[in-house]
Amino acid sequence: MQTFRFRKTFGAELEAEERTAFTLWAPSSEEVFLEIEGKPAQRMNSDGQGLFSLKATCGAGTRYRFRVSDDQSVPDPASCSQPDGVLGVSVVTDPEAYQWRCPEWQGWPWNEAVIYELHAGLLGGYNGIEQLLDELAALGITAIELMPINSFGGTRNWGYDGVLPYAPAAPYGSPDELKSLIDAAHVRGIMVFLDVVYNHFGPEGNFLPVYAAAFFDHAKNSTWGTGIAFDKPEVANFFIENVLYWLMEYRFDGVRIDAASAISDHAWFGALRERVEGTVEPGRHVHLILENENNDAGLLRDGFTAQWNDDGHNALHVLLTGERDGYYKMFAKDPTQDLARVLAEGFVYQGQFNPYSGKNRGMASGDLSATKFILFLQNHDQTGNRALGERLLALAKPEAVKAAYALLFLSPMIPMIFMGEEWGSLTPFYFFCDFHGELAEQIREGRRKEFAQFPAFQDEKNRERIPDPNALATFEASRPERVARETERGRAWLALTRQLLALRREWIIPYLHDVQSAGVHVLGTGALHARWRLDNKKILILFINFSEKKYEIPEIYHLIYESSENRRVGLLPAFSLVACVEDVA
Numbered sequence: 001m002q003t004f005r006f007r008k009t010f011g012a013e014l015e016a017e018e019r020t021a022f023t024l025w026a027p028s029s030e031e032v033f034l035e036i037e038g039k040p041a042q043r044m045n046s047d048g049q050g051l052f053s054l055k056a057t058c059g060a061g062t063r064y065r066f067r068v069s070d071d072q073s074v075p076d077p078a079s080c081s082q083p084d085g086v087l088g089v090s091v092v093t094d095p096e097a098y099q100w101r102c103p104e105w106q107g108w109p110w111n112e113a114v115i116y117e118l119h120a121g122l123l124g125g126y127n128g129i130e131q132l133l134d135e136l137a138a139l140g141i142t143a144i145e146l147m148p149i150n151s152f153g154g155t156r157n158w159g160y161d162g163v164l165p166y167a168p169a170a171p172y173g174s175p176d177e178l179k180s181l182i183d184a185a186h187v188r189g190i191m192v193f194l195d196v197v198y199n200h201f202g203p204e205g206n207f208l209p210v211y212a213a214a215f216f217d218h219a220k221n222s223t224w225g226t227g228i229a230f231d232k233p234e235v236a237n238f239f240i241e242n243v244l245y246w247l248m249e250y251r252f253d254g255v256r257i258d259a260a261s262a263i264s265d266h267a268w269f270g271a272l273r274e275r276v277e278g279t280v281e282p283g284r285h286v287h288l289i290l291e292n293e294n295n296d297a298g299l300l301r302d303g304f305t306a307q308w309n310d311d312g313h314n315a316l317h318v319l320l321t322g323e324r325d326g327y328y329k330m331f332a333k334d335p336t337q338d339l340a341r342v343l344a345e346g347f348v349y350q351g352q353f354n355p356y357s358g359k360n361r362g363m364a365s366g367d368l369s370a371t372k373f374i375l376f377l378q379n380h381d382q383t384g385n386r387a388l389g390e391r392l393l394a395l396a397k398p399e400a401v402k403a404a405y406a407l408l409f410l411s412p413m414i415p416m417i418f419m420g421e422e423w424g425s426l427t428p429f430y431f432f433c434d435f436h437g438e439l440a441e442q443i444r445e446g447r448r449k450e451f452a453q454f455p456a457f458q459d460e461k462n463r464e465r466i467p468d469p470n471a472l473a474t475f476e477a478s479r480p481e482r483v484a485r486e487t488e489r490g491r492a493w494l495a496l497t498r499q500l501l502a503l504r505r506e507w508i509i510p511y512l513h514d515v516q517s518a519g520v521h522v523l524g525t526g527a528l529h530a531r532w533r534l535d536n537k538k539i540l541i542l543f544i545n546f547s548e549k550k551y552e553i554p555e556i557y558h559l560i561y562e563s564s565e566n567r568r569v570g571l572l573p574a575f576s577l578v579a580c581v582e583d584v585a
Contacts, residue, residue, distance in 0.1 A: 002103035005095035006248040008241050011078030011166065012092045014060055020092050023053045024066050024076070025234045026211040033067040037089065041067060050214075050234075060094035068211035075164065077208060078238070081175055082151045082167040086205030090167075095249050098179045105186035107253045107285030108142055110305055111371055111512035114409075114501060115193070115416035116141045117379055120149055121156055122479045123419065126173035126181040133188050139422060139494070140501030143191035145256060147380055149178070150197065153204030154434025156475045158380065159195065160224075160258065161202030161433060165242050182251050191253035193289065194246055198239045199262035200225030203439055222262040230265035240272050244279055247286055254287030254305065261293040273303045289374070295347045295362030300372045306414060309373040311348040313382060315339040316404055319526055319546045320396040325454050330356045336526055339544075343411065343530045344520040346373045370412035370515050370532065377404055378418040380429065387451045387466045389428035389478065391420075399575040400546055402496065403563045406577040407544055409500035410561060412508060412515045412532050417497075420480035424493035427484070430467050432475040440470045500561070507560055507581060511535040523551045527572065533584065543578040556580045 007013055013021045026032050027050030033041040034054050044052040044066075058064075065073040075082060079090035116136060123129050129144070136144065148159025151167040159169070168178045182192045199222060201208065208215045209226075215235055220227025229235050246252045263269070273288060280286045287305040290296075300307060314331045315338035318324060324332040331338050331348065338348045349362035365372075378392050393401055408415045420427060435443055448466050451457040457466070467474040484490045511534035518531035518539055526547030532540045543553050551572040557580060564576040572578060 001099035001101070003096035003099060004103070004249050004251060006241075006245045008078055008166075008245060009237060010241070011076050011080065012062075012064070012090070014092060014094050015055070016059075018057055018059045019055060020058050020062065021053065021055045022064070022066075022076075023051065024068075024211075025051055025238075026066070026068055028213045029068045029211045032211070035065045035067050035073055037063040050212075058092065060092050060097065062092040063089040064092065065089055066211075068207075072207070072210055074207040074210065075205075077164065077212075079151075079164050079167045081170075082164055083170050083174075085155075085170065086151050086153055086163050093175055098176045100179075100251070101183050102186040105251065106283055107191055107287075108189075109285055110287060110414070111509055113143050113191070113287070113414050114141055114504070115143045115145050115374065115414065116419065116422075117145045117147065117376075117416055118419040119147045119158070119380065119478075120169075120172045121475070125171070126177040130181045130184045133185055133190060137188040137190055139498055140505065141190060143193055143253065144185060145193040145416070146195060148195045148197050148258070151205075152202055154436075156432055156434045156472075157202075158384065158431065158433070160197050161204070162197055163201045163205040165196065165198070165239070166245060179250055186251070191285075191287075192251075193254045193256055193287065194252045195256045195258055196242065196246070197258045198242075199228065199259045204435060220262075220264045222259075224259060224262060227262075227264070230263060230268045236265070236268050236271060239268075240275050243272060244275065247276065247280060253285065254289060256289040256291060256308070258291050259293070260290045260296070260299075269299055269304070270302065277303070293361070295349050295365070297347065297350075297363045297365040297368060300365075300368055306372050306374050308379075308416075309342065309346065309375050309413065311338070311346075312342040312373065312375045312413070313377065313379075315342055315348060316377060316407075317382065317392075320392065320400050320404055323395070327356050330354055336522055336524075336528065340520040340522055340528055340530075342373075343528065344517045346370070366517075369512075370517070371414055371512050373413045374416050375408055375411060375413040376416040376418070377401070377408055378421055379416065380418065383418065383429045384431050384478075387454070387457055389430040389467075391426050391428065393424055394426055394428075397575055399563070403544065403546065403575055403577040405496065406500055406561060406563050406579065407542065409504050410508065410540075410542060410577075410579045411530070412512055412534075412540065415504070420484075422494060422497040423485045423490040425480050425484060427480045428478065430474045430478045431469050432467075432471075432478060433469050434475075435470055444468050444470060503561055503579075508534070508540065511538070523572070524549060527551050529553070534581075537584045538581045539584060541580050541582065543572045545572050545574060545576050548574045550574060553578065557582045 032044045032052040044054040067073045076090040080093040081091040150162035151164040152162045155171045217227045217229040290307040318331045318335040345366035347365040354361040448463045516533045521529040527545040553572045561579040564573040
């Protein structure tokens with residue numbers, strides 16, 4: 001058995017059984033008092049530059065707040081435990097109380113990653129996810145990615161409205177139960193990634209403006225909220241240490257940085273990468289993943305592991321569903337050519353004009369390995385940000401989705417699926433939260449106004465069909481129905497998932513260390529012929545058809561998969577995929 005801890009600059013650090021060091025950056029406060037339940041308030045020492053500190057006689061389990069003005073006491077912004085929620089007291093934790101069963105875990109190289117994105121609350125919290133690990137491992141999943149678990153207002157939330165980034169959300173379980181989940185995943189050979197949000201704070205429970213106005217930069221405001229002053233050393237370090245805290249103390253195998261494009265201080269990314277590389281133990285595989293509207297290929301060249309490839313998803317979605325509203329407008333002109341560019345070069349937008357935003361977007365990415373891009377057909381964003389949260393199988397032909405599913409697992413890009421996708425779930429995934437009063441009404445109405453621009457929701461009665469994000473029923477209706485796994489269709493999709501992942505492990509995963517595109521040829525509208533050079537001196541070939549037309553294709557030397565059960569030799573049927581390999585000439 002072994003323990004792990006990461007010593008933070010800020011917050012409460014247990015130094016001995018009955019001694020804890022408290023530190024708060026509060027540049028807007030003239031004085032700060034530590035308030036421990038059951039004890040008189042204690043004035044904290046000031047360095048004159050906004051940093052307040054105090055060592056107090058107390059241990060793990062101590063409940064405390066900081067009094068930052070005469071009439072305002074606040075939770076610790078670096079709290080490690082908020083059992084009563086973001087408006088309640090913070091609690092001192094002992095990071096070495098948890099004894100790790102698998103401390104020797106080193107993670108997997110990136111080419112091994114097959115990612116399963118999930119929402120902790122919908123799957124029964126940390127303990128509930130732990131109960132699913134055996135079936136995910138048997139399926140071939142090698143990594144689970146948790147949507148944000150930082151503490152947020154209320155008891156249910158997507159997690160992107162968090163305000164206390166160091167405190168695991170109490171509705172999902174205790175800090176030690178989260179560690180147990182990660183430990184159990186490692187025992188089964190599964191990596192665990194965490195989605196983190198550093199570009200804004202949520203609307204409830206964020207007290208930083210009261211005592212640390214310098215934490216924010218209003219010139220950098222985004223659609224998500226008030227901009228954050230990453231150019232301030234204290235602010236930059238607060239978030240860098242948050243990454244290190246999750247990696248070192250909780251043993252997460254990586255983080256996915258949400259909306260990286262809203263972090264305007266580009267230097268912060270380099271500083272983060274250097275700190276991670278200088279802190280993580282030698283030989284351990286840790287992965288830094290981006291979600292970045294900017295398509296910043298430079299960050300991928302400079303050491304970031306990979307990026308969610310929204311361009312790939314969007315081109316596929318237009319081909320599969322025909323939808324062209326909202327951001328799908330960016331891919332409406334020629335989605336076939338867009339998909340061809342994704343498969344050959346990674347990004348569609350590499351600096352050209354984006355008709356949706358009215359700005360140029362992205363940079364050249366053709367020199368990057370296919371493994372720098374995470375491909376997906378569904379995730380929390382593209383499903384949950386639909387008005388009615390429909391899954392892809394409710395929007396497109398099943399045989400077309402089956403072909404796209406095969407492309408997802410048999411291309412050299414890193415595949416990711418969304419919880420329930422492995423059995424073809426039709427359960428919608430809605431946007432949900434748990435706010436009250438005026439804030440709840442603002443979110444409810446804002447959600448409906450957001451979709452008023454879409455033709456299907458221009459009528460007020462249709463907009464009333466959009467579920468209330470704050471209703472408990474909306475949350476419960478988003479829980480994947482596991483009974484569907486046992487239906488004939490559910491079993492067929494599970495068998496398909498298992499088959500495709502077995503093929504990926506045999507034919508693709510071992511040979512991705514230096515994969516290069518060997519060209520993509522457009523056969524016709526919705527149809528492509530893509531080739532990649534693998535490490536084993538073979539060419540991986542995919543023939544892809546998302547149209548109703550049949551295409552002639554050349555003789556296949558080593559067939560590894562075909563999605564159509566009645567394919568004739570020399571033909572690529574409608575809505576199908578054929579995969580094969582051949583020796584390098």
